[in-house]
Amino acid sequence: MNRATREAYRDTLIPLLSRHPELMCLDSDTGLFGADHVAEAGEQYLNLGIAEQNLMGVAAGMAACGRVPFVNTMAAFAASRALESIKIDIAYNRLPVRIMATHGGLAAGHLGPTHQALEDLAVLRVLPGMTVVVPADAAATEAFVEQSVTLPGPLYVRLGRKPTPPLPEGPPPVIGQAQWLRHGEDVVLVACGPYPVLACLDAADELAGHGIEASVLNMHTLRPLDTGTLIAAARPARLVVTLEEHWRSGGLGGAVAEALAESEPVRVLRLGVPDTFVSEVGNQEHLVRHYDLTAERVVGAVRAALDTSARSDRPARPDRPAIPDYDKELVS
Amino acid sequence: MTVTQLLEREALDTLETIATRIRSHVIDMCAGPEGGHLGGAFSCADVLTALYFSVLNVDPDRPDDPDRDRFLLSKGHAAVGLYATLAERGFFPVRELAGYGRPGSRLMGHPVRAVPGVELPTGSLGHGLALACGFALANRYAGRTSRSFVLLGDGELQEGSVWEAVIAAASLKLDRLVAIVDRNGLQLTGATEDIAPMEPLAERWRSFGWSVRDVDGHDPALLAELLDGAPWEPGKPSVLIARTVKGHGLPFLAGRSSSHYVTLSPRNHARAHNALPRTESLR
Numbered sequence: 001m002n003r004a005t006r007e008a009y010r011d012t013l014i015p016l017l018s019r020h021p022e023l024m025c026l027d028s029d030t031g032l033f034g035a036d037h038v039a040e041a042g043e044q045y046l047n048l049g050i051a052e053q054n055l056m057g058v059a060a061g062m063a064a065c066g067r068v069p070f071v072n073t074m075a076a077f078a079a080s081r082a083l084e085s086i087k088i089d090i091a092y093n094r095l096p097v098r099i100m101a102t103h104g105g106l107a108a109g110h111l112g113p114t115h116q117a118l119e120d121l122a123v124l125r126v127l128p129g130m131t132v133v134v135p136a137d138a139a140a141t142e143a144f145v146e147q148s149v150t151l152p153g154p155l156y157v158r159l160g161r162k163p164t165p166p167l168p169e170g171p172p173p174v175i176g177q178a179q180w181l182r183h184g185e186d187v188v189l190v191a192c193g194p195y196p197v198l199a200c201l202d203a204a205d206e207l208a209g210h211g212i213e214a215s216v217l218n219m220h221t222l223r224p225l226d227t228g229t230l231i232a233a234a235r236p237a238r239l240v241v242t243l244e245e246h247w248r249s250g251g252l253g254g255a256v257a258e259a260l261a262e263s264e265p266v267r268v269l270r271l272g273v274p275d276t277f278v279s280e281v282g283n284q285e286h287l288v289r290h291y292d293l294t295a296e297r298v299v300g301a302v303r304a305a306l307d308t309s310a311r312s313d314r315p316a317r318p319d320r321p322a323i324p325d326y327d328k329e330l331v332s
Numbered sequence: 333m334t335v336t337q338l339l340e341r342e343a344l345d346t347l348e349t350i351a352t353r354i355r356s357h358v359i360d361m362c363a364g365p366e367g368g369h370l371g372g373a374f375s376c377a378d379v380l381t382a383l384y385f386s387v388l389n390v391d392p393d394r395p396d397d398p399d400r401d402r403f404l405l406s407k408g409h410a411a412v413g414l415y416a417t418l419a420e421r422g423f424f425p426v427r428e429l430a431g432y433g434r435p436g437s438r439l440m441g442h443p444v445r446a447v448p449g450v451e452l453p454t455g456s457l458g459h460g461l462a463l464a465c466g467f468a469l470a471n472r473y474a475g476r477t478s479r480s481f482v483l484l485g486d487g488e489l490q491e492g493s494v495w496e497a498v499i500a501a502a503s504l505k506l507d508r509l510v511a512i513v514d515r516n517g518l519q520l521t522g523a524t525e526d527i528a529p530m531e532p533l534a535e536r537w538r539s540f541g542w543s544v545r546d547v548d549g550h551d552p553a554l555l556a557e558l559l560d561g562a563p564w565e566p567g568k569p570s571v572l573i574a575r576t577v578k579g580h581g582l583p584f585l586a587g588r589s590s591s592h593y594v595t596l597s598p599r600n601h602a603r604a605h606n607a608l609p610r611t612e613s614l615r
Contacts, residue, residue, distance in 0.1 A: 024473075043473070049503070054462045054496035061466015064452060066398075067473070085493070088456050089463060093445065 002163035005194070006032060006102040008138035009159055012145040013070055017044040020149055024062060024069040028055045030102065032072060052077045056085035056097070063095035068149065075101035075117030075158055076108070079124060086154075091127040094153045099124075104134070104158035105193055105245030106273070106291075109283040117158070118273050121192075122250025124156045125223040132222040133175055134158045134192040137166045140173035140220060147175050162284060164194035167218070168201070178226040184213030185236040187302050189243065192219050192252050195288045196243040202295035207302060214302070222252055227259045234260055239305050240268045241298055245288065248272040269301050347552035350420060351381040352609050355581065357416035357429050359596065359604040366433035366441065367595025371585060373413030375516035375576035376483060378552040380417040383481060386556035392422040395448055401478050402451050402467045406460020407485035407514060408442040415439050415447065423449035458491025460484060461511060465501050468509040468569075479508045479562070487519030490528045495540075502541030507563035511542075511571040515549065516578040518589045534573055542571045549574025582607050 014037050017023050027033060027047040038045050048055050052073050059069040078086065078101040090097045101120060108115035125132045131151060135141040141159065148155050170181045181197075182204050189200035197218045204214040215233045219226065234240050240260060242253035253270025260266055273291045280290050288294070354377045362368040384390070389401045405414045412432065419426045424447070431437035438446040442455030451467075454460050464482035471478055488494060501509055515533065517524055524530060534546040543565040545558050555574065562570040579591030582604055596604060 046469075046504075048500055049496075051493075051496035051500065053458070053493040054465070054500050057459055057462025057493070057497065058466040058469065058500065060452070061463040061468075062470040063466070064463070065467055065470030065474070067470050084456060085459065085462070088453070089459055093452055 002165050003138035004160055004163045005135050005138055005141040006159040006161060008141040009100055009145055009157070010037060012142045014040050016146070016149065017041050020068070022066060022068050023149065024059075024067050026055060026059050026069050026071045028052055028071075028073045028077075030072045030074070032102065052082035053085045056082045057089050059097045060085070060089035060093065060095050063090070063097050064093065068096050068098070070098040070100050072100050072102070074108070074115060075104040075120045076115055078156070079117055079120035083123060086124075087127055090154045091130050094129045096152065097154050098148050099154070099156045100159060101156060102159045103161045105160075106278070106284050106287040107161040109161070109287060110281050113277040116278060118245070118247045119250075120156075120158060121222055121244070121246050121252060122254060125255060129153045130223060131155045131175065132158075134220050134222065135173070136192065136194050136197040136218055136220060137164065139166060143173045144175055144220075151175065158193070160194060160284075165198060167197060170218070173220065176221050176224055176226060178229040179218040179220065180215065180229060180233060181218055182214065182216040184208075184215045186212045186214060186238060187306070188215045188217060188233045188237045188240045189298060190217045190219050190230070190240060190252065190256050191243045192222065193245050195284075196245060196293060199293060199295045200243055200298060203298035203302070206295060206299050210299075210303065212302060212306065219252060219256070222255050225255050225259055227263065230256060230259055231264045234264050234266050237266060239302060240266055241271060241301055242268065243271045243293060243298060245293060246272050247275050249275060267305065269305060271297060271301060347378075347381050347385060347556065348609070350385050351377050351552055353420055354381060354413065354416040356605065356608055357419065357426070358412045359601065359608075361412045361416070361429060361432040362594050363596040363598070363601040364433050367593060368412040368433065368441070369409040369592060370412070370594040370596075371518070371578040371588075371591030372407060372485060372514065372516065373410040373416075374580045374582065374591070375549070375578045376407070376410055376514040376574070377413055377417075377580070378550045378576075379483060379512055379514065379555055379574050380413055382552045382555035382559060384417050384421045386552075387559045388481065389478065390421075390449070392449065395423065398474075399476055399478050402464070402480045404451055404454060404460045404464050404482045405443055406454055406464075406482050407457065407488055408454030410485075410514075411439075411441060411443045411455075414443055414450070418447065418449040421449070423447075457485065457488040458493035461494055461497035461501070464509055464511070465497050465504065465506060468501070468506040469504060471508060472506070477508070479510060481510045481512065481559070483512045483514060485519075486513055486515045486517065486524050486530065486533075489513065489530055498537070498540045498542070501569040505567045506569045507565070507567055509569040510559060510562045511569065512559070513571060513573045514576055515573050516576045518578045518587075518592070520589065520592050522589055537571045537573070541568060543568040544571050544573065546573040547575065549576035550580060581609075
């Protein structure tokens with residue numbers, strides 16, 4: 001059943017509150033919590049108003065006194081507006097604040113770039129001690145929220161807005177452990193978030209029809225990155241492709257490229273939203289198609305890259321064929 | 333020092349003499365290789381003295397006591413004043429102050445948690461009040477009667493995040509929260525009233541739902557009495573506007589924005605010491 005990850009989070013958190021009196025649910029008027037939720041949460045829910053810097057500061061102060069606050073805002077406001085409060089008040093002090101960021105990626109859809117967050121993963125994952133997680137479906141969200149209760153240090157969770165499809169059965173979702181959803185030795189497809197992971201699974205099916213065997217990693221935790229699984233999957237492969245609902249700079253693709261460049265040099269293609277502000281009106285599904293974060297795109301990129309990059313035991317040379325300029329193509 | 337000498341010294345100690353000792357340490361730290369924020373440390377030295385030597389329920393031997401009062405120096409650049417106060421109060425040895433700003437010391441230019449007595453790091457302006465709201469809120473949930481104090485600069489009030497927290501504290505009725513504004517009227521490049529007028533400051537805070545006192549910030553006994561009596565109105569957070577002078581007491585720096593950050597030359601180091609009141613208990 002399709003379900004919004006933000007609702008899965010909410011419905012997991014509310015019953016957890018009574019079992020864990022140290023937990024708090026601090027809201028910034030997001031509208032995620034209805035009257036019934038607020039009533040059930042009792043004193044453990046507080047709406048602090050539309051003030052995201054204050055939200056982070058109050059949460060840090062409470063965490064310094066032994067509470068574990070879940071703070072609620074949109075990813076766009078957490079990652080940009082309140083970033084310094086997250087850096088100084090929360091990350092610097094390694095306080096156990098859970099930043100629950102809805103409307104991640106393109107999930108804000110037609111609401112436009114003010115409400116979309118295509119930079120959050122890049123920005124949050126550089127903060128020392130910050131755990132950064134992107135659940136790909138409701139079931140994973142439930143698991144991560146439960147695991148977060150005892151997780152040391154701060155946590156950022158990127159959530160969606162509207163219902164998204166569930167992933168097929170796979171290994172259990174555990175924060176910090178990539179889910180190796182499909183095994184193949186020619187190419188590794190690495191993704192995070194609902195649509196990108198599903199697109200990579202579909203792409204792997206189609207690639208198999210072309211004689212290309214693909215591994216698919218659901219890299220739901222960007223920090224700490226599960227480099228062990230990434231390297232194990234990449235070692236035999238000729239190509240790694242990342243796919244994410246994020247600007248191509250600094251997000252999952254950046255994290256994967258950084259890790260592989262240092263330990264298992266292999267060509268990495270980063271697919272994502274081109275580095276431009278969204279100008280197209282449309283819901284999340286429309287924008288995902290508009291920016292071609294699709295299985296077809298992945299298949300095309302893999303086939304094009306494998307056709308032109310002969311297998312070599314050597315690291316990349318400057319005279320290799322240029323990586324296609326996706327940004328230019330997609331913007332024009 | 334013998335016990336008799338210690339007792340004698342204690343008997344001689346008034347809040348004024350302690351404040352003078354704190355300023356004396358600040359002078360020494362600002363004569364070090366990096367200098368320091370002398371002006372703002374001098375303006376709030378009497379507030380810090382009143383807090384740590386009369387008001388705050390803190391114990392240097394039990395810095396993590398969950399029932400302690402909590403204090404945050406939101407104007408973190410006055411770190412030299414806080415370090416001098418914490419050392420005088422016994423959180424760490426006074427001799428450690430000589431390492432301020434020097435490689436290897438934990439005494440950074442802005443307070444860090446590694447320093448005993450520092451609750452949370454500050455320095456980027458506009459953070460302390462929200463953090464203190466968090467302290468006060470958590471203590472209320474825990475059923476503790478301890479209080480949370482936070483000292484803000486008046487220039488700092490230009491940060492919008494301060495007013496987010498001002499609204500929240502009143503809305504949450506955090507009456508165990510006490511803010512103090514070091515109203516020295518100056519910021520880095522000039523007078524606050526020229527750069528971003530904030531008067532009538534007391535009325536502004538009052539209109540946001542706070543209980544306000546607007547007093548001489550260089551009278552530590554008065555400050556201690558008022559701060560000790562907070563909350564002044566049930567259900568309201570309290571703010572004490574301390575009218576102070578930047579670089580208070582130093583003729584060549586007092587009331588000048590040039591006192592904001594100072595590296596004292598050997599000559600000015602001596603001049604500064606000579607300008608301090610003579611007290612029996614000064615070493």
